[in-house]
Amino acid sequence: MTAVDDRRTAGHASMLAASRLLLSSQLEAADRDALTRACDDVRMVPAGTDMVPPRSPVDALHVLLEGWAARYKVIEYGGRYLPALLVPGDICDIDAIAFGRLEYGITALTECAVVSLPRSRAVALSQSHPNIGAAVRWLAFAENSILTEWATAMGRRSVHGRLAHLLCELLVRLKAVGRAEGNSFELPLTEEHLADALGSTVIQINRTLRLLCSNGLVAREGQRLAILNWSALCTFGGFRPDYLYFEDIHEQSGDDALWIKKSFH
Amino acid sequence: MTAVDDRRTAGHASMLAASRLLLSSQLEAADRDALTRACDDVRMVPAGTDMVPPRSPVDALHVLLEGWAARYKVIEYGGRYLPALLVPGDICDIDAIAFGRLEYGITALTECAVVSLPRSRAVALSQSHPNIGAAVRWLAFAENSILTEWATAMGRRSVHGRLAHLLCELLVRLKAVGRAEGNSFELPLTEEHLADALGSTVIQINRTLRLLCSNGLVAREGQRLAILNWSALCTFGGFRPDYLYFEDIHEQSGDDALWIKKSFH
DNA sequence: CGCCAGATTGACACGGCTCAAGCGGTGTGG
């Protein structure tokens, strides 16, 4: 995990720059400083560990700097479901700003580096800095939109479609935080993780992944996933990136934002 | 529609009092006044009509006073899905505060009475009145929680479970706005509406509803639905009301809030 | 070398979707 260690020693200030929250164009320098200063030190979370147990009181928000995590819910006799996959830059439990208790848990799917932002400080900041308040609100609604899309996918798409859709979404989201090169990215998730995120089973995911490969839509090499035929994969999964509202984010992305737009117009 | 006409002539100020937004305990009298004054007049929307077409620019938020509506998405070759059922008091398109365009449409499932809150005024209010901003943020996260629960249900529950779960949710939500008597409420939706909300089909909903009836869990009389065995229905649907975060709302509900709590502890 | 997590493959069963037909209530026009 040398990459992780590098990030760690570099301090979290530079890392935070790529977080969803700080990407918001509504923030000014003072807002960013205040946010960065409010964060605690970087903490490492081993893979498979609960960062936040479900239904417990939360005293801090967690910003993911490195690694993959997920929100999860456990249904009695229904197994596990992952209503959100979290990548570097995401705030794992942003709703803790409004609620002192969360209905889901957060688990580290790989080894993770996170910084904590004490809840009281987060609440205070979003009150005292109107821009931060607005940015949080924006993020809340953006998550809302993603959740709506996921629920729709669960309700009205086949497992094949859902997997294709998810891979498309991941590429766009990873590009936005500089974690994709061209049309490929590291996907360190097991098929079980994907199954839990898509409401399916390992077997089904295995076969679907294999199908996408054999049809030349994607290719896998180790943990790296490359999308070979972007437009075909989008069509197959019914993916349109509008629901991510990434056009509202100007900084950082630049060329990539342009690339996404071009693919659809 | 005499009931609707009554409400109409009564003016919207009193009606708005029951809206989710105004229920928030974070608001003070001045905040409520400002919100109420910012609203336009009541407008009637016929059943089956689009209140807001999908993917179009929105210039106003819509607060539902009377009737049932839904957010909807249309999937090519996948039919329609309703990621949210809206009942009186709900804000149909609250995310328009953050985005000028919505990814979903809003359709009136029955005849509806709505008031419009111009987007510009809503944005201004949530900036100038910190309490309103916080209340909007709270609502955003509350919707987030419901969406998470729905996605989880779509992914990991059977159609039977999902329907039971939905009926439980509806009772709690309707009670909170005074639209349920005891364990029963008006359910003016067709089986097709329910199917679209649950990602299923008319036939399946019909059979499931029939199953719940024959097992003595619920009873139907016209458009009225009564939950005969609340705890059994909750168990069957895996329903726990925590995700609705209604304990944060103190006013208005009173006895009902107590009743919900008692059922689970 | 042996262990183990994860990927893979096959056989099978079942939930739920599809197709198709009939039923009942309500509204409308002749």
Added chain:
DNA sequence: CCACACCGCTTGAGCCGTGTCAATCTGGCG
């Protein structure tokens, strides 16, 4: 006042997508 149409509900039969069960294979690691 009846005939017809239409919408929503109901019911049956069959099939397909997926979940389940079970076994094998692979690569990494102690």
